[in-house]
Amino acid sequence: MRMAPKPIQSFRDDFTYSNSPGAVARFPFPFPEDEYMYSVNIEPHVTPGPEGSVYEHLLDIDEHYLSEMHERDLVLKENPKRCLAMPHMDLACWDMIDRVMHCFSEDYPEHFKLTKAGDQWTWENKLLNINDSFTFGDSSTLPLPPMEYIGRQVQGDFALLDQRDGDLFMDAGIVTCPADWSLAFDAGMGFKEWHGPVPMAHEMGIFDRALKYLCAIPLGRPVRRLNWTLTVNARMDTSPETYPSWGSDRASVTPENVGEKVHLRVELQVLDRMSRSNALMFSIRTYLISLEDLVTNPEWAKRMHRVMKGLPEQLIEYKGLTRFHPLVVDWLAKYDPAN
Amino acid sequence: MQIDPRIKSRPLYDPVVIRPKAKKHLFIGAGAELDALYASLPQEQCIRVAGGADGLTEALRAELDKVFETLPLASAVYVCGSEGFMWDIRNLSLAAGLADEQVQMCEPTTKERRLFCTHCYEITEGVTHSPQACSACGRLLLVRDHYSKLHGAYVGVQINAEDPADIPETEELV
Numbered sequence: 001m002r003m004a005p006k007p008i009q010s011f012r013d014d015f016t017y018s019n020s021p022g023a024v025a026r027f028p029f030p031f032p033e034d035e036y037m038y039s040v041n042i043e044p045h046v047t048p049g050p051e052g053s054v055y056e057h058l059l060d061i062d063e064h065y066l067s068e069m070h071e072r073d074l075v076l077k078e079n080p081k082r083c084l085a086m087p088h089m090d091l092a093c094w095d096m097i098d099r100v101m102h103c104f105s106e107d108y109p110e111h112f113k114l115t116k117a118g119d120q121w122t123w124e125n126k127l128l129n130i131n132d133s134f135t136f137g138d139s140s141t142l143p144l145p146p147m148e149y150i151g152r153q154v155q156g157d158f159a160l161l162d163q164r165d166g167d168l169f170m171d172a173g174i175v176t177c178p179a180d181w182s183l184a185f186d187a188g189m190g191f192k193e194w195h196g197p198v199p200m201a202h203e204m205g206i207f208d209r210a211l212k213y214l215c216a217i218p219l220g221r222p223v224r225r226l227n228w229t230l231t232v233n234a235r236m237d238t239s240p241e242t243y244p245s246w247g248s249d250r251a252s253v254t255p256e257n258v259g260e261k262v263h264l265r266v267e268l269q270v271l272d273r274m275s276r277s278n279a280l281m282f283s284i285r286t287y288l289i290s291l292e293d294l295v296t297n298p299e300w301a302k303r304m305h306r307v308m309k310g311l312p313e314q315l316i317e318y319k320g321l322t323r324f325h326p327l328v329v330d331w332l333a334k335y336d337p338a339n
Numbered sequence: 340m341q342i343d344p345r346i347k348s349r350p351l352y353d354p355v356v357i358r359p360k361a362k363k364h365l366f367i368g369a370g371a372e373l374d375a376l377y378a379s380l381p382q383e384q385c386i387r388v389a390g391g392a393d394g395l396t397e398a399l400r401a402e403l404d405k406v407f408e409t410l411p412l413a414s415a416v417y418v419c420g421s422e423g424f425m426w427d428i429r430n431l432s433l434a435a436g437l438a439d440e441q442v443q444m445c446e447p448t449t450k451e452r453r454l455f456c457t458h459c460y461e462i463t464e465g466v467t468h469s470p471q472a473c474s475a476c477g478r479l480l481l482v483r484d485h486y487s488k489l490h491g492a493y494v495g496v497q498i499n500a501e502d503p504a505d506i507p508e509t510e511e512l513v
Contacts, residue, residue: 081460132470133343188489189348240457240496244478247500268453323501 005127011177012071017234023063027289028054028224029297030266035304036315038201040209045224045270052267057107058222059100060285065127068155068177071236075176076148079241083171085147085160090178091147092160093172095274100150102308109226125153144245147172156285158267161191163215163278167282170194177236177286179229179265184241185200188219199314214271214280222272225270230328231265233280234288237266253324258331259292262324264304291331301335308332346484350422355443361415365406367391367428376419379441391420395427395466403428405418407435419445423453423464426491452512454482455492462492468509470498491513 009016019027049055054062059285075082085093085287101123104112113124119136130153134141142149151158167190175183186194192202192212192226200206201306217223231238232249268285307327316325332339355376357364364384365379369393377385380411386406410468416429416437417471425444454463461475469482473495480495487494497505 051363072481182494184460185455185457185487185490187484187487189487193486193488196346197483202347240494242458244458244497244500247497248502251502 006063007063007066007224008070009064009067010071011067011236012074013158015234017064017067019289020063022216024293024296025052025170026062027287027294028226028266028268029294029303030228030264031303031307033261034303035310036307037202037312038249039208040206040213042213042223042225043274043284045185045222047183047222054285054287056063057226058270058272059107059154059156060268061108061111063105065155066284068153068236069128072174074174075237078150082176082241083145083148083174083237084183084187085145086169089160089277089279090139091137091145092162092274092277092281093139093150093277095277095312096158096160097146097150099272099274104153105291107312108110113144116295122167127215128153128244129211135209147174154283156283159282160274160277161271166211166215167191168211168214168280175239177282178236178239179227179231179267179286180240180243182240197318199318200312217280219273219275222270224268224270225269227269228298229265230321231263231288232261232322232324234290236286236288250320250323251310253327255331256328257325258327259295260290262291262328263288264291264294264324291328295332295335298335301332304338305329305332305336306338346486348486349484350409350444350488352444352446355417355445356445358415358441361413361441362411363408363414365414365416367403367416367418368420368424368507370444370445370448372428373417373419375399390479391424391428393416394400394421394424395431400431404435407432407437409437410437414441418442419448421449421451421453423491426488429454430491432491452482453492454480455490455491455493456480456489456496458497462490462493465513466493468511470506471495479506 011017032165047058054060100112105114111127115122122133124131132189139146156176157177159170161168162171170186170189192207195207230254235246238246266287268281272281274281294304316322350497357376357379366385366387368374369389377387388402388406416432418425429442450467452466454466456473456476457474458478463471463474470479471482472482478497479499481498483494485494495497
């Protein structure tokens with residue numbers, strides 16, 4: 001890991017979260033064109049990707065590791081149901097433990113170490129001072145249920161999708177930093193059901209094609225895509241569960257504070273086939289960057305303005321940007337020479 | 340491109356048809372559609388379980404548990420009642436080992452919705468208008484069309500979280 005974990009910063013209350021220049025430089029800016037529209041923007045996640053980039057490893061760890069694990073702990077203490085695994089997903093949870101521990105110990109050996117003697121495994125996470133020995137596949141030998149155990153050690157939200165009848169079902173997950181969706185409500189839904197509220201994309205055939213593509217992902221051939229929205233304040237937990245406590249943030253944006261308050265929120269989504277259960281591990285790794293930091297890159301600033309200016313009304317509404325979207329466009333205009 | 344405003348997770352209820360190859364036909368609930376289906380079959384192939392007016396009560400659940408134990412593998416279940424009740428029966432049937440396609444639902448007998456509060460996870464039954472106050476936490480909820488078959492419920496999200504004073508007029512749900 002080239003990004004050394006920083007001391008804990010907050011994603012709530014006083015919002016001390018910040019990006020170092022290195023974190024800004026590797027931010028996954030999601031717009032390849034001046035105009036944004038839905039597409040089946042899924043591509044192979046071939047690792048190792050470019051050195052130091054967010055695509056280098058299967059799962060990216062960066063300077064916010066400790067902060068995000070602390071934030072996850074706060075969310076789970078408030079509401080333990082933000083993590084769930086249906087009984088038939090136990091094997092898939094162990095698949096995830098296997099995949100994460102092998103990847104982390106190989107990709108970030110300075111922080112993680114896995115020692116195996118048959119099914120007796122020892123896992124060391126030096127960043128969180130964890131050193132546990134357990135019997136692989138036996139949930140009673142872990143200090144926490146398997147999904148929560150591994151979920152508390154990985155940045156980003158995770159879901160395990162059970163594949164059956166040509167569909168993918170949201171049957172397990174740990175979701176503490178979602179862009180406005182509830183695992184508790186969406187639990188058990190099929191692919192098109194949990195995407196039910198998304199406007200336009202159904203008619204464009206996006207979900208039909210995406211589902212076929214995802215169901216065909218073979219072992220060892222993960223895929224990725226980027227998704228994005230805007231978030232007011234560096235708030236990780238923009239869940240429906242806690243919306244009563246953050247909804248008013250959206251009314252707090254002014255022409256003076258746009259650059260500091262409004263963040264581009266990008267999800268690096270990776271889907272990876274699990275070997276024993278045939279489930280898909282769906283990792284949703286969230287990156288936040290303030291507009292102030294974003295415009296330090298002139299190309300991003302210009303493109304961000306054009307994308308925001310041309311955003312279809314339905315997407316503005318769906319993404320919850322209605323109250324502050326015009327302020328964002330106005331503020332960004334000065335960075336676009338076309339204006 | 341035609342934009343269909345209907346949320347895709349909201350179930351559609353096709354007309355129920357008798358599964359001719361089923362060895363046993365289990366009818367649960369009450370309603371004209373169910374009566375007609377029941378009347379179309381020889382009595383000895385059928386089991387009729389009334390109820391559903393009060394939802395899936397403990398007594399009904401106990402009765403159904405016994406019935407499911409006696410059902411042959413190739414059985415068909417037909418259910419009629421409120422939407423939430425029908426999905427409760429479907430979930431109970433699945434838990435008893437039946438497959439999704441063995442359970443058929445009639446058109447819901449009422450427009451009343453079951454509402455899942457996404458903030459406190461509690462259920463409010465019999466919802467006919469939006470916004471609706473959550474019966475548990477009291478928050479004023481926008482009743483959305485996004486539907487969970489597992490909960491047998493629509494999702495409710497606080498309507499005035501961004502601006503407490505911004506409360507739209509109450510609308511009847513369809």
